[in-house]
Amino acid sequence: MKEFNSSTIGGRLTIHGEYNSTLDIESFSRMIKDPSYCYKFYWLEALVVLISQGIAESTFDEVIDEMIVNAWYSVREFHIHLSGIQAGEIRDGLERAVLTLAEVSDLPANASTAEIKNAIAKHQAELRPFKEQLTHMVPYRALAGFFQRSSEPAKWSSILHLIDYMHRFNHTIEILPYTLGKSSGLKREIYFHPTWMKMIQDNTVSIMGWIQYEKVKWLQTNNPEVPGLVYKLSPLDEKVRKLTQVRKLWTGVLECQPVYDVFTHRPLEKDYDMDHFIPWSFVMNDELWNLMPMDPGLNSAKSNLLPRWDPFFPYFAGNQFILYELTQSNPHIRDLYEKCFRDNLHSIWAQQELYRPGNTREEFFHILEKNMQPVYDSARRQGYAVWGF
Secondary structure (H helix, E strand, O other): OEEEOHHHHOOOEEEOOOOOOOOOHHHHOOOOOOOOOOHHHHHHHHHHHHHHOOOOEEEHHHHHHHHHHHHHHHHHHOOOOOOOEEOOEEOOHHHHHHHHHHHHHOOOOOOOHHHHHHHHHHOHHHHHHHHHHHOOOHHHHOOHHHHOOOOOOOOOOOHHHHHHHHHHHHHHOOOOOEEEOOOOHHHOEEEEOHHHHHHHHHOHHHHHHHHHHHHHHHHHHHOOOOOOHHHOOOOOOHHHOOOHHHHHHHHHHHHHOOOEOOOOOOEOOOOOEEEEOOOHHHHOOOOHHHEEEEOHHHHHHHOOOEOOHHHHHHHHHHHHHHHHHHHHHOHHHHHHHHOOHHHHOOOHHHHHHHOOOOOOHHHHHHHHHHHHHHHHHHHHHHOOOEOOO
16 A cells, blocks of 8 residues: 655545556656646546546547536536636636536536536537647646656657657556557547556545545635535535524424515415525525525525525515524524524624624624625626526
């Protein structure tokens, strides 16, 4: 077993098995070091996925399709910019490919893997320029750490020279994880070396965890305002939502006095839905201060969108203040409120300021607005659309 600690590669990659004598694990650990764009992470991730499935030979086309599928949820569902924005333009070619597929296919943000792959197959013509751009350097640059062992420098200006160089390197110095075929463009073959395949299959969990760790660091740097980014790399099971106690709390409030829907201003009935004012896909939590009872007929229409701050925030804050007052005056509501502590009340500002005893209506509104508006504005800058209710 060989381990690389955080001072070596920025994360921990643990390789089990007797591979040190035959494989250059240290150069493998450099495959995602110092990237210029995020698609370097997705390239290696796609190779690991294919190898874990026992695939020994693939093509650029197939690998990039896997990259698009893997990036879909981060870009579409969670509005992550893979390599940031420069001069108002999206930098990353993989992100542009995902957005183009979304535009031409009308797939929902939470589309299944099968739906995404079917859409890619249907819209190859529209995606071709973006997919070809992704093949220009990353398949070759990903192996640069291995080439450092050669006295002959790689000629990065010529793809054909690079392919010949890879074959010479593979026969005279070290075993590369993959070599490339002679076909052109997206049809170019990728051949995975059997020993590397065995190592990756034996260590898939560790390798994928390492890639995810490094990818999250990169994405967080390029999306500094986005909360909970580690949870935004793949679709999440809806069962992780923790709304049971909050719903019991709001049901208790409705039994005490009327509460009006934030959007329709109609009295809410007991068949209401619980929803987030700022979308859950952005905040990635079920904090009490962001949750509201809502007309069930509107919930699906609101979906992953932001309500207009004006005029809806004051109505939302008004309902929150009704709940707050009852937690202070009604022992039963107080008991239901305290049962929300474990899953729905983690923000220090909410515990120490918003729900402290004695707030006036004006003070409560000010505290809530002061803390929610920056989160709302961050979601807008990240690309979340405003609901046109």
